Amino acid sequence: MRVVLLGPPGAGKGTQAAKLINKYNIPHISTGDIFRKNLKEKTKLGLKAKEYMDKGLLVPDELVVDIVKDRLTEEDCTEGFLLDGFPRTVEQAEALKAEMSKLKISLDGVINIEIKDEILIDRLTNRLVCKKCGATYNAKSNKPKKDNACDVCDGELYI
Ligand SMILES: [Zn+2]
Known part of the structure; x- marks a missing residue:
């Protein structure tokens, strides 16, 4: 099962992610986590990303996609994965699609959690x-x- 999970903060993404990874026994991949890991382990990609972050710049889409792709080729992802909060833009989505097709894999679905503004505000406050x-x-x-x-x-x- 290869899934992307999207939704605003407060929508309950974390709760749903935990259920899905348990049910399908797939790793939970959040870009925040893999970024931190790459930075901590000073990988080539991590160091590249750090250059942008040190300058206060956004990490370019291609680099984000490279970091995600790198993670998706790890062994625990062979049966699938849950990608959390990525892609964030159409460009990232297209780049991800292209990279996945090179890896000869495709998504089984995208789950977009929608939530009414009032409920979201209530939850966040x-x-x-x-x-x-x-x-x-x-x-x-x-x-x-x-x-x-x-x-x-x-x-x-x-x-
Ligand atoms: Zn506590």
């Missing part, structure tokens, strides 16, 4: 995040057990 571990709660629908303390690590929560 009621969203509580743990300062220590980053766990998220909702002041209305998913309250922490203790007021203003994280269930996981007892850290302080902020909105």
Whole structure:
């Protein structure tokens, strides 16, 4: 199963991603994570990306696509993957399509989570995040057990 998952922050992408990767036993690939990994391990692609970031420039699409492509050729991706938050632009989508066809693979689908603005705003304004571990709660629908303390690590929560 090769899927792309799209949607705005607060749409519940993380929750759906966790369900999908468990159900289909595929790796969860977020561009943020692979960027951090490439930077940390100082790979060729990571160092290239760093040059742009150090100058305060956006990393060009081709380089982002190269980094993603590199990740998709790793062994854990042979049965599929869930690509989270990428592509972000039509150009990236086209580049990804071209690279995937070189790898002789194609997507099984794209899931775009749509959510009404009011609901999104409500979720984001009621969203509580743990300062220590980053766990998220909702002041209305998913309250922490203790007021203003994280269930996981007892850290302080902020909105
Ligand atoms: Zn916590």
